Amino acid sequence: MERGTIPASGLVGGIDLYRTLESGQSYLWSRSDGDMYTGEPNPKAWYRTVVDGVPVAVRQPDGAPDGDLEWRSTTDAVPYLRRLLRLEDDLAAIAADAPEDPLLREAYAAHDGMRLVEDPPFATTISFICSAQMRVGRIHDMVSTLARTYGDTHELGDATVHAFPSPDRLAPASEAELREHRLGYRAPYVQRTAEMVATGEAHPAEARALEYEAARSHLTQFVGVGEKVADCILLFSLGFDQAVPLDTWIRTAIATYYPDCDRGNYAETSEAIRDRLGGRYAGYAQTYLFHHLRTGAVND
């Protein structure tokens, strides 16, 4: 086993690992204490995942966001962590350049060190298909079940880590089987989308080559992917930092704080709130707002 440290001093704006991995962006990690997405941070606990067939563990034992990252893997995990946790982002500049909006400034100040993630496109697509009308804790349960049931297993020290299944592994799962795993009405969506990718009919990563709104539209060809889920895929796996998913929390925020941005339909409302949240990094801003509102940290 290889091990190493990534000094926080090398990360512009630092990182808060707990906020980054338990803010409803990624459902592909598990926590060694079993308390992922249950509300309480545990700096001593390891976060584990499998990326490109490589098991990786990371934690931030000395607090955040100025604490170093400690990692374990079967190989050098630094390149993987740089990508998954977007360690190259100049978080200080992104926060400083955010619009002068009271709620947004409050969110950035309250959750210092939270970074966007960049997860694999297929796993992200299935994760957010599962996200429909679900709380983040249950989304994590569903995705964990898929990994445990259909994914490859990897050993890392004493721990067994389950990879999220490839399209080939997931496509044969029947709708009935997925319903037994408590996916509910999302079961046929997951099965059909996995099949679309497995057969080569389409792959979500293809959207990377398109302009933003064309990319969002392109992703809606997958069964169970509407405009909101498409925005999540673009933001959390394809590097479209301007994407602003209009979920129930952000819609409430629009009604309360930005009522002039409500244009009655998704595309135009999305464009209006995107401009209000700063354009290029509007998705970063949205993720802070989402986390701020969802965790009930708003000062009113």
Place this chain on the structure above:
DNA sequence: ACCCAGGATGTAA
């Protein structure tokens, strides 16, 4: 019992 959660789909107007 009722409401809600990172919504999408099919159908009708």
Place this chain on the structure above:
DNA sequence: TTACATCATGGG
């Protein structure tokens, strides 16, 4: 195009 019923599940 927009409006609306329908779809599962678990927690508060």
